[in-house]
Amino acid sequence: MISTIAQRIGKFIAYQQISRREFASRLGYTSSEKINRLFRKDGAKPGFDIVADIANKFVNLNVDWLVTGRGDMLKNGSESPGSPGPQVVTRDVMGQKTVVYVSLKNREAYKSGYDKDEFIRQLAVFSFPGLPQGSFRMFEVGGRSLHPLFRDRDRVVGRWSTLEDLSEDQACVLLTRNQGLLIRHIGAREAGYLWIKGNPLQGEEFPAFRVDERDILEVWEVVYLITRHLPELTGIRQQVAELEVSVRLLEERLIEKGI
Structure with a gap:
């Protein structure tokens, strides 16, 4: 002891x-x-x-x-969902942890191979200098379940976590026995179930639903986003231009009044 x-x-x-x-x-x-x-x-x-x-x-x-x-x-x-760490951890030649990448084509196989060393080591791995302490995994986004926050073919990097560490409305990646991989916002926990939030911006295509916590195999808190979709700046530029005009007009009026 x-x-x-x-x-x-x-x-x-x-x-x-x-x-x-x-x-x-x-x-x-x-x-x-x-x-x-x-x-x-x-x-x-x-x-x-x-x-x-x-x-x-x-x-x-x-x-x-x-x-x-x-x-x-x-x-x-017993262990709670997401504890204590991923079943398989990969490292580079220097002994530093690497980030395993789960692409769309590997998502279905990941459901059954997430805890198998042979399968995980077949996946692509990346090094991300400067990552904080913890274990990380990268997942490719498929579909519009979190659009426009995450777009189709974006990549999210998740940090290994537990349900206890997450707060409501947090974006996370869940591996479940029945639904497979889910990249969604989580809701409240009640009576052994976790609510998965819907996406009201997509109408009824992605409604809210519940997941039995006993069916959750892995929990990854989304901490980074890798995207090829740059934000639309046209509206921002227009607002800045209008603000500049307003400032110039204000300066001219102050000068006219001798202020």
């Missing part, structure tokens, strides 16, 4: 596959100092506020295990 609370916090951070800085950020701290100081001195203990923050943020964590070391790390001894 891990003997101190700090060591158990360290184990949970490692289980989440994130850094102490990322862990502190998820708790809402502007600095990781509160967490780092727990590991500088043997026997250091977190205050009640830190324990409460951890319990409130990571609802799948067994607080009794955290405080006393008794029982399993996770509630009911």
Whole structure:
């Protein structure tokens, strides 16, 4: 049994596959100092506020295990959707994590091969310098489910996450047993189900529906968009031009009045 609370916090951070800085950020701290100081001195203990923050943020964590070391790390001894990390992680020759790319032609196969090393290593991989701590995957967008935010053939980069880490109306990629890959905005969670929001801009083509959380295999929070569709700037240019004219007229009137 891990003997101190700090060591158990360290184990949970490692289980989440994130850094102490990322862990502190998820708790809402502007600095990781509160967490780092727990590991500088043997026997250091977190205050009640830190324990409460951890319990409130990571609802799948067994607080009794955290405080006393008794029982399993996770509630009911089971993992929540999206924990603790992708089944297969790829790395480059320097040992750095790479980003696996799931194209439209591979989406159907990904449903059954997402957790198989042989399949994942057949997919294209990319390196993105400067990515924050975490595991990432890139998916090609197909269709208009989130149009015009994401357009057909755009690419989104998702960071491995959990349902507990996501907030309502967040864009994410979900891998589900029944519907396969979904790139949608999520809604509320209720009674073991997750609402998937519809797209009112597309009429009734993409209505809202519910997904049983037990059917969710992976959760990726969309953090980057790669697109070939540049935003329409004509309207913006027109507004800027009109503003410039208004400013010039105002300057002329001020000069006429000697101001």
